[in-house]
Amino acid sequence: MAADREWEVVIGMEVHVQPRTRSKMFCGCATDHVGQPPNSVVCEICLGMPGVLPVINKQAVELCLRAALALNCEIPRHTKFDRKNYFYPDLPKGYQISQYDQPLCRGGHLGDVRIHRVHMEEDAAKLVHIGRSGRIHGSDASVVDFNRGGTPLVEVVSEPDLRAPAQAREWLELLAVTLRRLDVSDVRMEEGSLRCDANVSVRQAGSEALGVKTELKNMNSFRFIERGIEAEIERQSAILEAGGEVEQETLHFDPRTGELTPLRSKEEAHDYRYFPEPDLIPVDVTEEMIAAARSALPELPAARAERFQDELGLHPDTARVLAFRLELGDYFEAALDADGAEAQPLANWVVNELVGQLEDADPAESNVAPEALARLVAMVEGKEVTAGAAKQVLARLVAEGGDPAAIIEAQDLAAIGGDDGELAEIVARAIEADPDAADKVRGGNAKAIGALVGAVMRETKGRADGGEVTRLIREQLSL
Numbered sequence: 001m002a003a004d005r006e007w008e009v010v011i012g013m014e015v016h017v018q019p020r021t022r023s024k025m026f027c028g029c030a031t032d033h034v035g036q037p038p039n040s041v042v043c044e045i046c047l048g049m050p051g052v053l054p055v056i057n058k059q060a061v062e063l064c065l066r067a068a069l070a071l072n073c074e075i076p077r078h079t080k081f082d083r084k085n086y087f088y089p090d091l092p093k094g095y096q097i098s099q100y101d102q103p104l105c106r107g108g109h110l111g112d113v114r115i116h117r118v119h120m121e122e123d124a125a126k127l128v129h130i131g132r133s134g135r136i137h138g139s140d141a142s143v144v145d146f147n148r149g150g151t152p153l154v155e156v157v158s159e160p161d162l163r164a165p166a167q168a169r170e171w172l173e174l175l176a177v178t179l180r181r182l183d184v185s186d187v188r189m190e191e192g193s194l195r196c197d198a199n200v201s202v203r204q205a206g207s208e209a210l211g212v213k214t215e216l217k218n219m220n221s222f223r224f225i226e227r228g229i230e231a232e233i234e235r236q237s238a239i240l241e242a243g244g245e246v247e248q249e250t251l252h253f254d255p256r257t258g259e260l261t262p263l264r265s266k267e268e269a270h271d272y273r274y275f276p277e278p279d280l281i282p283v284d285v286t287e288e289m290i291a292a293a294r295s296a297l298p299e300l301p302a303a304r305a306e307r308f309q310d311e312l313g314l315h316p317d318t319a320r321v322l323a324f325r326l327e328l329g330d331y332f333e334a335a336l337d338a339d340g341a342e343a344q345p346l347a348n349w350v351v352n353e354l355v356g357q358l359e360d361a362d363p364a365e366s367n368v369a370p371e372a373l374a375r376l377v378a379m380v381e382g383k384e385v386t387a388g389a390a391k392q393v394l395a396r397l398v399a400e401g402g403d404p405a406a407i408i409e410a411q412d413l414a415a416i417g418g419d420d421g422e423l424a425e426i427v428a429r430a431i432e433a434d435p436d437a438a439d440k441v442r443g444g445n446a447k448a449i450g451a452l453v454g455a456v457m458r459e460t461k462g463r464a465d466g467g468e469v470t471r472l473i474r475e476q477l478s479l
């Protein structure tokens with residue numbers, strides 16, 4: 001029975017990243033053309049005029065090598081650029097300069113997923129479909145902006161090692177945060193500096209052979225990637241269960257409708273008639289280039305998450321959030337360096353309260369100095385202030401900064417302890433004011449104590465420790 005079949009999903013990723021270079025891949029034009037008029041950041045080279053000569057951008061090669069080392073790739077000594085020939089209006093030369101059989105980097109892995117290759121190429125220009133308002137001779141019109149044409153791209157191609165949409169998304173998030181930590185790219189999906197295609201196929205569980213794959217093009221958010229792959233798996237399994245065959249093609253996923261529409265039938269490499277770029281000499285990667293790239297490697301997010309767990313004893317989930325959100329991890333380490341607070345409570349305050357109150361804004365740019373948060377958390381741990389009151393202090397820190405001890409003093413938020421007798425008096429008054437509740441508690445109704453605790457909390461405006469209040473109530477009721 002077809003419906004009883006178990007399908008296994010096979011996913012590979014092709015990720016294009018724009019490295020943070022000042023100039024384009026083969027000319028001196030700026031890569032930053034935000035706000036510039038269309039077709040103003042261009043020259044003879046990136047417009048593909050006859051007779052011009054491209055020059056390789058050294059910084060782009062350095063950033064690609066740095067990424068490749070972080071992805072544990074092999075770096076062959078010899079590499080070259082090739083022409084990938086095809087016609088499209090966003091490609092004025094009629095070919096794209098890319099790398100075919102001698103990429104800058106091969107092999108490697110990120111987490112459990114193997115990397116097939118990492119190579120460099122230039123970006124195409126941008127086609128803008130202006131629709132009805134721009135009708136020319138009665139047809140909808142498309143215009144082309146060459147400002148983006150010739151921008152460097154690093155392409156990371158994984159092996160088909162991913163087995164689920166959520167796993168693909170997580171891996172891509174890991175790749176993105178790794179590249180951001182490396183300072184290779186700002187990896188902003190919404191601005192196009194990180195673009196992702198997914199190759200998806202399904203096969204019967206246990207089968208060794210790969211099924212026919214389709215390619216989902218240019219998905220522009222992590223969430224859409226996961227949803228697009230899910231939709232494609234459903235589409236392919238339905239075809240196979242009905243006894244049909246999946247066609248090799250390129251598809252577009254529309255996140256608004258959830259629909260997949262074919263873009264074109266997928267080309268094979270031989271359709272592009274690759275040949276070596278005659279205007280560029282092959283690049284010999286030297287020991288010095290590799291050493292320089294290696295020296296620029298920082299601690300990577302996966303290693304940082306492990307260190308947070310192993311050395312600081314953080315819970316794995318907290319460690320991962322701090323390591324994968326670079327600004328949070330940096331802030332947490334700065335606060336930890338300030339000394340005073342234990343790692344786990346400090347991490348909890350950063351990940352939960354601080355992130356919540358800052359509404360995801362970068363804490364380094366907030367009014368809350370890392371030392372101030374560390375001191376506040378230490379005071380909570382030392383029971384000098386309750387967690388509830390500390391949240392009020394944090395709100396004040398977020399609003400205007402300052403020193404937590406001074407805020408606690410000025411707003412009279414210090415914890416009311418059991419030693420000085422003040423809390424015991426407040427508890428006694430609460431019991432006197434609500435004899436019904438007191439009787440119920442004495443009679444064994446444990447829930448009734450909530451009314452008394454609540455009254456004390458209101459009276460003390462959250463400055464009393466809930467556990468201590470409960471203890472005093474039970475003591476005074478002789479329980």
Ligand SMILES: [Zn+2]
Pocket residue numbers: 024027028029041042043044045046047150
């Ligand atoms: Zn140019």
